Amino acid sequence: xxxxxxxxxxxxxxxxxxxxxxxxxxxxxxxxxxxxxxxxxxxxxxxxxxxxxxxxxxxxxxxxxxxxxxxxxxxxxxxxxxxxxxxxxxxxxxxxxxxx
Numbered sequence: 020x021x022x023x024x025x026x027x028x029x030x031x032x033x034x035x036x037x038x039x040x041x042x043x044x045x046x047x048x049x050x051x052x053x054x055x056x057x058x059x060x061x062x063x064x065x066x067x068x069x070x071x072x073x074x075x076x077x078x079x080x081x082x083x084x085x086x087x088x089x090x091x092x093x094x095x096x097x098x099x100x101x102x103x104x105x106x107x108x109x110x111x112x113x114x115x116x117x118x119x
Contacts, residue, residue, distance in 0.1 A: 080106045
């Protein structure tokens with residue numbers, strides 16, 4: 020996780036040292052994040068949603084299991100919330116109705 024955050028920060032030229040606690044301070048233009056994550060980690064947006072505060076939450080994943088979660092504000096500024104490895108997509112589970 021720290022390796023992914025570090026390469027993201029260095030690649031964007033924003034921070035020279037990153038710890039997990041500093042992940043939220045990695046911010047920049049959304050388009051720059053998307054380009055960097057695609058080029059460096061082969062990550063692409065795979066899920067998104069709108070939070071109650073109006074911010075867009077996106078999960079970017081790669082076929083090799085790396086992932087990054089970013090939050091984007093209305094002005095296009097994105098911040099890394101978390102990043103890591105071993106992402107797995109789960110199939111939704113359908114709840115069975117109890118037998119009558």
